[in-house]
Amino acid sequence: MKLICSKSNLLNGVQIVSKAVPNKTTMSILECILIDASLGEIKLTANDMELGIETVIEGQIVEKGIIALDAKIFLEIVRKLPDNDITIETDASFKTTITCEKAKFNIIGKSGEDFSYLPAVEKEESLVISQFTLKEVVRQTIFSISDNENNKLMTGELFDIKGDELRVVSLDGHRISIRKIKLRDHYQPKKVVVPGKTLSEVSKILPGDAQSDVLISFTEKHIVFEFDSTTVVSRLLEGEYFPIDQMLSSDYETKVKINKKELLNCIDRATLLVKEGDKKPIIIHITDETMELKINSVLGSMNEDIDIEKQGKDLMIGFNPKFLIDALRVIDDEEVELYMVNPKAPCFIKNQEESYIYLILPVNFTTVQ
Structure with a gap:
């Protein structure tokens, strides 16, 4: 594989997907970012099995291929390279050469074949919301989720859709935060509990443009956020959320x-x-x-x-x-x-x-x- 892209594009892409690299794991492949240039576009992916993020970046593919690189080292190398075009080249033994101007790094990658791709999600239904609105709703509720893992549901937020209204709820046993927003269309009633970690990471990588949208899709076990050239897939928390209306x-x-x-x-x-x-x-x-x-x-x-x-x-x-x-x-x-x-x-x-x-x-x- 050989590809060339600007430092700004590469760094932005690596920073986005790094949010899904686990801090601790027994599977070393999960500590990697997958660079997939096998299908005519440069796609970066990270996946900790609960949260997966992929993003497509602009660049030139000289030779198609696929490689998994240690996320921490790769991010630091890209961050500290000069502001110019970066060339990434791999050989059959997964040796990876990263060059920019006069700087040249050699690191050993892993086979992309071992990498866990994002689950293929059959989207049952999707809702459209502006990036700005989603970012704001998360900011206005995320602080009252619980960090106590004993009650998993309290570590997430309820997304409650009814008709043209989305209600987002978080609680930690001492307080409740609720935000209601009007949607552009009417939707079938749906309740899902989204992990707080997912919402926090989505909020960080969302540009938050009022003119741009996020497409949110649900399945029985997953939620998918799609915006710009990025896709975030997360497992939902299972269980019946607390009877909020009785508390109000x-x-x-x-x-x-x-x-x-x-x-x-x-x-x-x-x-x-x-x-x-x-x-x-x-x-x-x-x-x-x-x-x-x-x-x-x-x-x-x-x-x-x-x-x-x-x-x-x-x-x-x-x-x-x-x-x-x-x-x-x-x-x-x-x-x-x-x-x-x-x-x-x-x-x-x-x-x-x-x-x-x-x-x-x-x-x-x-x-x-």
Whole structure:
């Protein structure tokens, strides 16, 4: 095999597929990136058996062929070569020569025949969504998935399609994040749970162009994302997702309208007094036109008042400040509305259309005051 392509094209392609190279594996072939130039295009592929990514890059194929190269070494070589055309040449013993200007590397590759290709997915149905929208939806929900592998479903996000609406849900036992978006077409009802790792990696490699689309296809066990010249295939998480609708309530005793930036900045300041790993709650005292935020820790105390519009009862309630910060950071509205019932019940941050809903469980603060 012999091919020539620009450093920028090659590096971009290698960086995209590297997201699917496993950190640890007993199968050394999975630590490789497959370069397949056997069918008239240069296709790069990586696959950790849960997540697979392939992308087609532009370049000149002088001699067709296929090779698997160690992903880590290959990426570092390409990254550090001069900004010029790179030539990759292999022989029958898989010796691979990579040259660029006066730099020349010789590394040993592996047979491409041993590589696990992406599963051939029979696409049952597909939906179209803009790259920008998908990237935003993931950004606005991914922070509340769980990193605890004991409950696999909590490490993923629910994609719930009904008619012309897509609802994306994540939860970790302390909070729930929900985003709803309108789709261009109507689709049959479908619920799948997509691994958080997959969504995180897709989000990183998505250019996020509002004018360009992502085609999302589902099968019984896989989800496929296709955009530009890249295809991502991932296994779905199996099992019945949590009954979210039973956890949502429209009842409230206290409703607060507040400037989002002011609230976010205030909580951010309060966390200056909280050490890493310290579980100190922020205590929010809501009265007629004021919200007072207080925090006490071994480093000191802080309190601050913010003007609010309030409906309903006065309330004192405590929260993990990080959970409030995570939700507020991804809301783009200038003002936010908080709905609360009592110090033991969840707080809802949502807009009128409920295109976003963030549910945060309060913490008991009487023992730490």
